[in-house]
Amino acid sequence: MKTKNTDSKIKVLLLITGSIAAVRIPLLVSQLAKENFEIRCVLSKNAERLIKPLSLSILSRNPCILENDQWSNIQSKPLHIELCNWADILIIAPLTATTLSKWVTGNADGLIPSILMANMKPIIVAPAMNTQMWLNKAVKKNYENLQNYENVLSLQPSEGLLACDAFGTGKIPPNDLIQLAIEFIISDSQNTYRKDLLNKEILITGGCTIENIDAARHITNKSSGAMGLLLAQVARFRGAQVKYVHGPLKIDKDLIDGIKRYEIETSFDLIKALKNEISNCDYFFMNAAVSDFKINSDTSAKIPKNKINDHLNKNFELVPDILQTISKSKKDNQVFVGFCAFTGSIDEARITIKEKIIKKGCDYLFANPIDLEGQGFGFSAQNEGWLFDTKNMEHYIKKTSKIDLANKLITKIISVKK
Structure with a gap:
């Protein structure tokens, strides 16, 4: 799964929302940086309570972007548009029920939902939440709607012991699997990411x-x-x-x-x-x-x-x-x-x-x-x-x-x- 290339780097925009699974994301950032990806991280306000922006800045070698940066005076263009234009691939990990709801209902309240609305690049989705939340009818309906987005590669949450000490489905997919999804999209780069095996x-x-x-x-x-x-x-x-x-x-x-x-x-x-x-x-x-x-x-x-x-x-x-x-x-x-x-x-x-x-x-x-x-x-x-x-x-x-x-x-x- 090596991606090292002296000519160019794949640019990955990593969107991090406020699930407890966010504490695993610094390891993903470190892993991708070692594989020579160029990474920029965006933290939601709730995610900022779980992991330190400084840690992500150091691990990614780029300043960590926060919600309050969306309408900064130093921006020459809307930040969510600039980030979408910069990235080759987006990852949202973890994806919470709240952000999922905003995304599929067209609610651009906040920097990360604005990025999701404006983005046309391939995006890897890694949900993480409590099992009962994941099984909630509204969440399931929103997630099913997301499967109709042509540029979305969804990784189902894993089964295991959750932060609430319950055993069930809701763990964020493993970092190695997220990286494998990136490798797949890179392999598919000459063609737009496609779901050409649906119903097969x-x-x-x-x-x-x-x-x-x-x-x-x-x-x-x-x-x-x-x-x-x-x-x-x-x-x-x-x-x-x-x-x-x-x-x-x-x-x-x-x-x-x-x-x-x-x-x-x-x-x-x-x-x-x-x-x-x-x-x-x-x-x-x-x-x-x-x-x-x-x-x-x-x-x-x-x-x-x-x-x-x-x-x-x-x-x-x-x-x-x-x-x-x-x-x-x-x-x-x-x-x-x-x-x-x-x-x-x-x-x-x-x-x-x-x-x-x-x-x-x-x-x-x-x-x-x-x-x-x-x-x-x-x-x-x-x-x-x-x-x-x-x-x-x-x-x-x-x-x-x-x-x-x-x-x-x-x-x-x-x-x-x-």
Whole structure:
């Protein structure tokens, strides 16, 4: 998620309102500053009671802007207009019920509501409030109205222990997820932010599967689950209803926030979960790295080391191809996408890849090299790859961050007419 660029900085205007969750925002400012974003902070009067403007000024390297600055004598133009013109991306975190109400009802009373009314740039919304407030009918109606704003990327509040000591929904989304949303918008910068997957259901698998050898040993692979998760978050940011079926993840768990997900362990668990969900989806991304082998005998006891070789020789078997199995139930209106990691040159892999598309019964296969430095496994790794279809398409996506690759991959797939 690095954004460091010596040529230019992305300008982020951070609007902070008076939820107790505002105390977490200085950490977000510090995190974004380290990633080389240029940040300006605007504090509401209530937020000013919770965090010190001086702290935000020091962390952002820019003066913190307060409500009383709106009509300052030193301004040469209306401050809310100047700030909107300056910013590339806006974030409102936390968004309170009061500010939400002002925004959607056209009440520009105050600097932050004025900015929200005047803004046409992409804006990331991170609500935070008590659960009962969040579930209030008026708040829910206002939030639903906000979803019709084309430039708004909404992050639902998280579930957890709230400041009032109640457990429920209302926590501000994690800072890492807010930064991921920024990365998504930057990736989408050549196009206006769009919700082009509204009313679409997308099923995505990711991560590794695990097969037990005995009570103490197992077979698995290096997959971290990062690519599948980023496909899931990008699809959600673009408006889709997403379900993510995954094995054990080796990534920051905060980045899972907001995704409806099911954790599995074995290949049997995975195919069982897919059979329950596959008929409802419009798009299916089979990104999980399934273990190639499993043991077909009882694995509840630990095998002595001097007997493990015999145990493996007698009980080893190949795991059936899950995508090939699931594709047998594919409907005409569904799009299935497979993934293929390879080593060596694309010229050598091309024939095998095209054979796999037919064999697996999918519409597309994305092939990416894993033997190049800095590419392959893990969240921080970059990737490149080639998207093939069943005919003659071969679309190359150059080396980039995994979230940018996920975004470009989805864009290409939904743009092709079946």
